[in-house]
Amino acid sequence: MSYVLGLVLFIVICGYLDTRLSWPPRPSRRRK
Amino acid sequence: MAAAAEPASKVITGHFGVAAGAKVADYRAPLWALMTATVWLDLVFVPLLLLNIETIDTLPGGGYGNRVIHADYTHSLLGALVLCAAFGAVAWWRWDRRLGLLLGAVAFSHWVLDLIVHRGDMPILPGNAGDLPLLGFGLWRVPIVAIPLEAALLLLGVFLYWRAARSVGPRPGSRVTPALVSAALLVSGGIVLLLDAFGL
Numbered sequence: 001m002s003y004v005l006g007l008v009l010f011i012v013i014c015g016y017l018d019t020r021l022s023w024p025p026r027p028s029r030r031r032k
Numbered sequence: 033m034a035a036a037a038e039p040a041s042k043v044i045t046g047h048f049g050v051a052a053g054a055k056v057a058d059y060r061a062p063l064w065a066l067m068t069a070t071v072w073l074d075l076v077f078v079p080l081l082l083l084n085i086e087t088i089d090t091l092p093g094g095g096y097g098n099r100v101i102h103a104d105y106t107h108s109l110l111g112a113l114v115l116c117a118a119f120g121a122v123a124w125w126r127w128d129r130r131l132g133l134l135l136g137a138v139a140f141s142h143w144v145l146d147l148i149v150h151r152g153d154m155p156i157l158p159g160n161a162g163d164l165p166l167l168g169f170g171l172w173r174v175p176i177v178a179i180p181l182e183a184a185l186l187l188l189g190v191f192l193y194w195r196a197a198r199s200v201g202p203r204p205g206s207r208v209t210p211a212l213v214s215a216a217l218l219v220s221g222g223i224v225l226l227l228d229a230f231g232l
Contacts, residue, residue: 002227006044007071009220010051015064017216020208022200026060027128 043145045225046182047071048131049189050145052217053139056192059085059200063193063213065123068139072119073146095231096175100153108155109167112143145185149178179229186221190214 051070055061068075080086080103089100105111120136147154150168157164171178197210 001232002224003044003074003228006048006220006224007115009224010048010217011064011071014052014213014216014220015062015067015216017208017213018063018197019215020068020203020206021197022203023059023212026131026198028126 043149043182044228045221046145046185048217048221048224049141049182049185049187050141051138051189052186053189054134054141055190056196058130058134059196060127061134065135066138067130069119069123069135070118070142072139073103073106073112073115073142073180076115077103080106096172096179096229098172098231100151102153104155104160105158107143107146107150108158108160109143110142110156114146116140116143158202175229180209182228186218186225190217190221193217 047070048067051066052063052160054066055063077086081088086101086103086105089102101107106115110119116139119139120132122132123135124132136145143154147167148169149171151170151172152166152168154167155164156167160166171181174194194210194214197213200210202209
């Protein structure tokens with residue numbers, strides 16, 4: 001239970017919250 | 033005892049603490065990618081566990097770290113290096129070389145942390161080929177040290193994250209602050225570590 005909860009809390013919730021901060025943009029190497 | 037449906041009582045909070053702290057290495061690295069990198073070996077481990085290719089033996093009494101984990105492919109030294117290199121290569125392709133190296137290194141930090149706590153169950157070669165000595169310093173035998181170590185990694189990681197986040201602030205129009213994200217990391221880690229400490 002702790003492992004699944006950890007994945008949800010850290011990756012999904014904290015990961016989403018992190019995207020709401022003004023970090024410098026990431027480069028994109030995808031070819032157009 | 034046969035494998036459970038999830039890799040219970042593995043290192044969890046410590047890995048996530050390392051990932052949060054790794055943000056200082058490159059502010060462009062998204063936290064979700066760092067968090068995914070730090071559990072990448074376990075994410076590959078889960079389907080192999082479900083297929084009974086890799087297994088967990090629960091030792092008498094159960095509880096925190098009271099397991100021998102036979103992750104002979106995903107957590108072998110060579111297997112981990114290959115998997116982490118693959119993770120880093122995808123990030124390199126998707127973003128750039130620096131982020132690829134960072135995320136590959138964070139992914140491999142999982143193996144290093146596991147090496148400290150595992151009970152001599154980590155092979156050098158996949159499938160324990162060659163029957164070489166198994167690795168693991170066995171800190172799980174001393175939960176009174178292992179649990180505070182995980183807590184310390186979380187605290188250090190969140191502090192480093194908070195310090196980095198404070199320097200950039202929220203996005204325009206966003207109510208999410210560095211303190212809020214740091215608090216979410218801290219509370220998440222606290223909950224998960226508490227559950228893990230009780231073997232849940």
